Amino acid sequence: MSEWQRKSPLEWQTYVNKEVKVTAAEKHEYKGWVLTIDPVSANVVLVKLVEDGKVCVSVILGHAVQKVEIVNEGDDEMKERLAHLFMPEESKAYGH
Amino acid sequence: PISISTMGCGNEADLEQEQQARVALRERYLRSLFAMVGHTIHFTMYERVNVSAFFDASDIDILNFQVSDLQTPLGVHREALLRCSDIISYTFEL
Amino acid sequence: TTRRSVQPPAERPGERRMAEMKKLYGVGAAKIQAMETAMQLAFDRNCDKKQPKYWPVIPLKL
16 A cells, blocks of 8 residues: 555545645646545545636546645635535535 | 554544544545546546546445446447556546 | 353444444444445446446456
């Protein structure tokens, strides 16, 4: 198991809502905002906001993660947007 | 492999904090899986293999993805299982 | 003196899993388990019905 997979939920949580650069197996690189890290698989869910309010989601498998660097600490607005992504009941309440 | 590294050596408050973090992280991940159902997902696999498929379901240990209409370099498979250990990343748009 | 039963304590797998979930997720265990059950149920049902095969047949990463 890699160092990334061995982290605790509290350690993973420090990456949530921040913009990161992930270096993965076979020299793949990903950049995006951390929505979550699955505590079971250590999979990293990255979100990128693209045009027309669309979002592009990239998930890097925990076993393939080599390095995660924080490039932007983020702000409350981004935190809000990420909190409402995939949350049906809350996004409904948000619209009222 | 769930981390229980900090369990048993901290106090109640530490344990609760870790549980809350685990709930928040896991809930967001499970919701992302539900959001993928019926969408085309692009998979980047080891050995530079790239495929795409409709996502149907995952087992809860995140070891296997059950997909349909899997487009591979060698043809299409109507139904398939992907091993998560073969996958480096997956991407989708919403 | 306490009477010891010859039978091991009756324990159902579901109970043990709930105990593990409680340890990991605390008060959020039931919520997480409900979501996990829904996903696993869909997975099991589809695998039964569609009999998907592994692709690729041989794992890419051993």
